[in-house]
Amino acid sequence: MKHRSHSNFHRSIEGKSLMVQFGQAGLKPSQIKKAVNTMKTSNVADVTSKQCADVLSEQRKQHKGKEFYGLIKHFQDKTLVDSDQYFVVDLSDDGYPRNIFWADGRSRDAYTKFRDVVVFDVTYMTNKFKMPFAPFTGVNHHGQSILFGGALLENEKEESFEWLFEHFLKCMFNKYPKAVITDQDKAMRNAIKKVFPKTRHRFCSWHIMKHETEHLRSYVSHYSDFQETHKQWVNSDTIEQFEATWEVMRSKYELENNSWITDMYNQRIHWAKPFLKDTFFAGMTTTGRSESINSFFDGYVNSRTMLNEFVVQYDKAVESRRAAEEDEDFKTMNSRPVLSSVHPIEAKAGQCYTRKMFETFKKEWTEAITNLTHETKGKTTEESTYRVGQLDVDKKYWRIVTFRSLDQVSVTCSCAKYETNGILCKHSLYVMKKKHVKELPSHYILPRWTLSVRYKLGSASIGLGKMNNENGVSAYTLWCVRSNFTKLIEQARDSPSEIQKVNTILISLLDDQTNRKKSTSLENISQGSCMGVSQIDMMSQLSVRDPLGPSTTKGRPKVASRIRSSLEAPKKRTCSYCQGLGHYTTSCSKRKSDESLEET
Structure with a gap:
């Protein structure tokens, strides 16, 4: 016999809490129903999808008008555990949020190592306000996509992009990305030209x-x-x-x-x-990296996701990405490369590269030792030039390889794979083997493809002398010093005597600084991650409002959970009878007209 209360699990505190947690994890009501019914006790009646949807709707109503406040509260809480977080909001004169940008400490650390190429794309709807999500995406040492930061924009106008890029630059210690890949959007192009004048801008080939x-x-x-x-x-x-x-x-x-x-x-x-050919792009030619990031968020957010929920889900998605990176770090550290030969060139590559990048190298190496041949174009005491290719391929497609070995081994190929991808091509490797090079030269092993750049907590031990400029101490130097200071405290916190020693040294240093005639400019500090903290502290004292409403975006559908990227765009209908677009043969007016003429 079931009591009436057994059918009210969805109204209980336990039931509601469970459904809300699953909802915050990005599950749909139908998925929540299955999960809850699997976890609850056997004497409780199954919940329905509608009951789950009602609970989520009720929970959302409690945050109506308070979404932006919840977003700010989220970043305030994060600052307590991540002092290197950067967060900034662009407010209208009336106090409504227009554009939002954020990046946590680990993302900023990753940028210092992988800023050689950044992919920027705006293709994603994240919430009921229809604010496009604009991620800055990069590539780590395993060839995986990583996030440097995220933004929610009011629109896709030039001034919005300018605001975003300027704050991205401030957040990243005024270090320009070396290369950026975007689509051909004119407003985006103009903003990049203004804010990133030193950056090589590439259009997405797709x-x-x-x-x-x-x-x-x-x-x-x-x-x-x-x-x-x-x-x-x-x-x-x-x-x-x-x-x-x-x-x-x-x-x-x-x-x-x-x-x-x-x-x-x-x-x-x-x-x-x-x-x-002279620019490094980590092997990328399209904004597919950014679009794959967007697809990745599908499991976490949809068009009804509230602003305060979105930033929580963003963090969960990023954590999942970082877990995948750490898995690859572990594989590289705890496995040996599987070599295809006994040549020392391949052995050196296996020792240096991460496992994923070694697999990329090994494909080139295998081709070099099995499928290629050459013709000698010219030879001097200083250099040799060859035409390299496959016998079954027309020679007009063969590549020109130049080899030099004076002070050190130098090899260049007309395919420019090393210059653009950072891995030597099969043509270059073929010539190096032919010239009896005994070991892969260290200057052809990019650190960004090795474990030396993996993330380590509190590892900001940068050569400070190199990071300063003629205007004084750089924001990047301040960030590194603060990271090392935090690491020192963390290591000494378990020993009262060590903490006392650290405190004594600090007091001495503070006295020295007080006695200096010229105090450090506050501006230099504000360029670092403190800017984000001060922005948050100020925001909590404002009358915080939610965005005015759905923003107008370029070519966006009125109803969409996620804006379909161009790579996923459905094919236009094509009639097989008249070759016209927008309809099929069954509704082709020309076919019907021709058939009626035949009948008469």
């Missing part, structure tokens, strides 16, 4: 290919050889080849009439391979 299909369809249908010529132009190996092929195309196909391809030619330094 977006360009997508637009090529749209804008060049008429040329492909009118000229039988256009597609092949265009392919040769895009895949040009040198700048000279690129420019020569362009002149042929421009004249032969009258491309001046096509404003899109002319505009793309004018912006060639942002996407054409010959112009990007």
Whole structure:
């Protein structure tokens, strides 16, 4: 016999608490129902999806109008355990939040090691206010995606991007990213040019290919050889080849009439391979990294996620990413590489690279020792030049490799894999083996692909002399000193005598600083992570309001849990009868018209 109370589990404190916890973990009501029914006692009636949805709705109502307050409270609480956290809000004159940016201490630490390439993309709806989520994504030493910081934006206008990039730069110790990959958005491009003038800006190759299909369809249908010529132009190996092929195309196909391809030619330094061979991109050519991050968040947030819930879920997603990184660290430290040969070049790579990056190297090495051959182009006492490739591949696709071995071994290849990916290509490795190089030269092993850059708590032992500038102590130096100071206290806290010793030294140093004629400028401190803390402290004294409402974004659907990235965009309907877009054969008016004519 069941008591009436047995059917009211969803109304009990225990039941509601359980459902809210699962809801905060990103589960849908149907998923919560299954989880709760599995965990509860047998004499309690099963809960339904509607009951779960009602509990979540009731919980959300309690936070109505207080979402932004909850978001700030979350960052205030985090600051107590992470003094290096950075958080800033852009408020309107009326006190409404417009743009929000944050990055925790570990993300900032990661940026100091992996700022060589940053992917920035805005494709994600995260909450009922429809504020686009804009993550800054990088690549770690295992080739995994990592987050440098996150932002919620009011819109996708140039001034919003400028505000965001300026604060990203302040957060990251005024260290510019060396390269950034984005789509072709004009507002984003202009903001990058203003705020990151020293950064190499690359357009996402996938977006360009997508637009090529749209804008060049008429040329492909009118000229039988256009597609092949265009392919040769895009895949040009040198700048000279690129420019020569362009002149042929421009004249032969009258491309001046096509404003899109002319505009793309004018912006060639942002996407054409010959112009990007001197820049490291960690093997990336698209914003797929950012979009994969967005997909990763699908398990945690949806279009109804409240602002205060989103930042909690963001942290959970980031922790999951970091756990995966630590797993790879563990594998590298506790396993031996599986070698495909007994050559010392491969053995050295196995010792130095992380396991994931060694697998990348091994593919190149295996190709080098099994599938390649060469022709000698020229030889002097100082250098040798070879054309390297596969016998079954046309020689026009072979690569030019130059080898020198005066002071140290130097090898360059026309494919520029090392320059762009940071791993020696098979062509270079083939020549090094042929020239009897006994060991992989250390200057070809990038530290960013080794365990030397793995995250260690309180490991900011940077060469301070190198980090200062003519204007005084840099924000980065202050951050490093503070990290080391925190580490010192943590190590001495279990010994009263050691803590007393630290305190005595500090008092002495403070006295010295007090006696200095020129005190340290407060501005230098505010450029570090303290800026984020002071911002939060000030925010708690304001009349905190939620955003005004759903923001207007570029080409966004009115209803969407997540904005579909371009890589996931559904294909347009194409009629197999008339080749028209937007319908199928079953609803084709031309087919129906033709059939009716045949009947008559």
